[in-house]
Amino acid sequence: MAHFIFTWENLRYSVTERQSSIWKQTKRKKVIIDGVSGSAISGCVIAIMGVSGSGKTSLLTLLSGQRKGKGVLKINGRAISGKMLRSNSAFVQQKDIFIETLTVYEHITFMAAMSLNQAHSARVLVVHKLLKDFNIENLMYTKIQYLSSGEKRKLSLASNLLSDPCILFCDEPTTGLDSFSAISVVRILETVAVSGKIVFLTVHQPSSQLFESFDNIILLSTNGKVVFQGSPENARAFFENQFLYCPTAYNPAEFYIKNIAVKSSSDEGRIDHMVEVFKEEYAVKFNFSDIEYDGLLLKQRDTEKSFVFALGWLTWRILIDMKRNFKQYSVTFLLIIITAFIIGLTYSSISLNEGSSVQSIQGALLLIVSELIFNGMYQVIFMFPSEVELFIQEKNMYSALPYFVSKIVSLIPFAFVHSLGFLAAYFICLHFLAGVHLFTYMYLILVGASLGGSALGLCLSALFPSIEAVHLFIVPLELLCLLLSGLWIKVNSLSKFFSVVKYLSPFYISYESICIIYWIKLDGVDLCTNVRDIACFHNGTEVLRNYGFTPSYDKVYSNLIYLMILICVYCYIGYIGILRKRALYHV
Numbered sequence: 347m348a349h350f351i352f353t354w355e356n357l358r359y360s361v362t363e364r365q366s367s368i369w370k371q372t373k374r375k376k377v378i379i380d381g382v383s384g385s386a387i388s389g390c391v392i393a394i395m396g397v398s399g400s401g402k403t404s405l406l407t408l409l410s411g412q413r414k415g416k417g418v419l420k421i422n423g424r425a426i427s428g429k430m431l432r433s434n435s436a437f438v439q440q441k442d443i444f445i446e447t448l449t450v451y452e453h454i455t456f457m458a459a460m461s462l463n464q465a466h467s468a469r470v471l472v473v474h475k476l477l478k479d480f481n482i483e484n485l486m487y488t489k490i491q492y493l494s495s496g497e498k499r500k501l502s503l504a505s506n507l508l509s510d511p512c513i514l515f516c517d518e519p520t521t522g523l524d525s526f527s528a529i530s531v532v533r534i535l536e537t538v539a540v541s542g543k544i545v546f547l548t549v550h551q552p553s554s555q556l557f558e559s560f561d562n563i564i565l566l567s568t569n570g571k572v573v574f575q576g577s578p579e580n581a582r583a584f585f586e587n588q589f590l591y592c593p594t595a596y597n598p599a600e601f602y603i604k605n606i607a608v609k610s611s612s613d614e615g616r617i618d619h620m621v622e623v624f625k626e627e628y629a630v631k632f633n634f635s636d637i638e639y640d641g642l643l644l645k646q647r648d649t650e651k652s653f654v655f656a657l658g659w660l661t662w663r664i665l666i667d668m669k670r671n672f673k674q675y676s677v678t679f680l681l682i683i684i685t686a687f688i689i690g691l692t693y694s695s696i697s698l699n700e701g702s703s704v705q706s707i708q709g710a711l712l713l714i715v716s717e718l719i720f721n722g723m724y725q726v727i728f729m730f731p732s733e734v735e736l737f738i739q740e741k742n743m744y745s746a747l748p749y750f751v752s753k754i755v756s757l758i759p760f761a762f763v764h765s766l767g768f769l770a771a772y773f774i775c776l777h778f779l780a781g782v783h784l785f786t787y788m789y790l791i792l793v794g795a796s797l798g799g800s801a802l803g804l805c806l807s808a809l810f811p812s813i814e815a816v817h818l819f820i821v822p823l824e825l826l827c828l829l830l831s832g833l834w835i836k837v838n839s840l841s842k843f844f845s846v847v848k849y850l851s852p853f854y855i856s857y858e859s860i861c862i863i864y865w866i867k868l869d870g871v872d873l874c875t876n877v878r879d880i881a882c883f884h885n886g887t888e889v890l891r892n893y894g895f896t897p898s899y900d901k902v903y904s905n906l907i908y909l910m911i912l913i914c915v916y917c918y919i920g921y922i923g924i925l926r927k928r929a930l931y932h933v
């Protein structure tokens with residue numbers, strides 16, 4: 347087993363905070379980690395402790411190369427880049443994000459496929475060994491949603507160890523667990539360390555038993571400085587040297603953390619003094635010549651899989667999730683049908699025999715288009731943000747393109763099924779809709795409209811930082827789209843600006859197309875009743891011209907082509923958006 351030493355020198359991390367009053371804005375530099383140095387040797391578990399807000403997570407992210415700060419990270423005395431470190435380590439986040447409908451075995455099989463460059467049979471062996479090592483073999487066929495917090499934590503650790511990292515970073519792996527589960531998780535981490543790895547973890551007030559089990563602790567003061575690093579026994583000696591005696595039967599972790607928390611300005615001087623004493627007297631200097639560390643080969647890991655391989659596995663995972671969520675999708679479909687019947691029954695008395703019915707028919711046609719666009723759009727806006735979290739967590743496994751393509755592919759069946767259900771209900775209720783030809787054309791247009799809505803939803807969710815921000819933007823956007831759909835106002839008669847804006851959403855194009863398909867066939871139908879105050883139309887072409895639409899099939903074809911281009915543009919913007927989210931993300 348190769349020994350190795352991980353050192354960090356003078357790590358610093360600060361952020362610039364903006365403070366603004368009504369009149370001016372001032373910038374303030376906030377130091378979060380202040381000149382932290384230390385070392386760790388393979389085989390040990392190092393716990394980072396400190397009061398809440400002392401910078402434990404920040405230090406962990408700096409040590410793991412997940413966040414960029416100042417300072418140098420070294421393995422075996424040689425500086426290592428953040429990218430190289432990320433390739434040779436794993437970061438287990440505090441929050442376990444899974445696709446909860448998957449079973450433990452399905453999840454870990456997916457992770458193994460994405461993390462290992464081995465044949466399927468070899469991967470199966472690795473998966474079984476890990477499940478056994480983590481004592482979760484009996485949960486293989488249990489869905490993740492039914493696992494306890496401790497079991498989820500174990501699964502998360504097991505998944506992160508698949509790639510055989512030499513350093514494991516765990517952010518608060520024991521938080522939210524009872525003391526028994528916390529100890530069992532730490533025991534597992536000890537086993538991992540003993541196999542020749544370094545395990546870093548952040549921890550909030552561990553029990554005495556847990557505290558004594560750590561090989562090494564790092565105590566962080568409130569101002570982001572290291573007050574102590576070393577074994578729990580040395581910590582006692584260090585604090586006693588400062589005349590701080592931990593009473594018997596008192597949790598030492600609690601005692602140390604309490605004594606390094608800044609509560610008043612007098613504490614600051616006392617703690618700074620402890621930091622200096624630690625630096626001068628206690629800081630362990632490793633003699634690299636004493637340790638044989640040449641055996642460690644750092645991997646220039648090719649973490650990302652090929653497009654086709656990743657697309658296949660991502661689609662497999664989505665399909666399983668869709669299958670397990672079948673009930674939920676059925677309810678959504680049922681609600682769509684009920685909505686269609688409610689609208690359809692409202693318009694059921696309308697018949698195509700007079701001018702006054704034109705407005706009602708136009709209303710019914712706009713409702714079907716807008717319902718399907720909104721349905722596609724909201725379906726994505728509600729689901730996508732939580733899925734993006736998982737996509738970001740798995741950032742080292744696959745590139746953004748296969749993820750995005752698998753997501754789009756998974757939306758296509760919904761567009762077909764929802765449009766079919768809605769249109770069928772409409773045809774059952776409405777007397778003025780009839781014929782296979784009309785049904786087929788309308789169906790194609792509605793599938794396009796629904797896909798347009800989904801693509802717009804993807805684009806908005808990827809561009810905005812949160813669902814709340816999307817909602818703020820979407821209200822005026824919906825209003826503008828509906829206003830320029832062509833029903834309420836003759837858009838061609840408006841200024842040039844609006845003639846362009848109407849083409850930025852799928853509403854106008856889909857609505858115009860569906861109206862052309864409906865009215866163009868009715869050229870022989872005279873809707874003119876010569877009744878005063880009721881519009882007089884001698885044929886469908888006149889109706890179309892009245893709404894500013896072009897009465898030709900060519901227009902429908904060009905609209906459909908344009909709709910496809912618009913969908914591609916939305917998807918492209920959405921793709922850039924998720925790339926940006928992934929790049930900006932910090933643990």
Ligand SMILES: Nc1ncnc2c1ncn2[C@@H]1O[C@H](COP(=O)(O)OP(=O)(O)OP(=O)(O)O)[C@@H](O)[C@H]1O
Binds near residue numbers: 378405
């Ligand atoms: N991007 C940022 N902008 C401003 N302040 C930040 C930023 N990131 C971290 N901080 C601040 O830095 C300090 C340390 O945060 P960090 O999350 O590392 O602490 P922690 O010890 O892990 O806290 P906890 O135990 O509560 O999780 C906190 O005061 C936090 O508010």
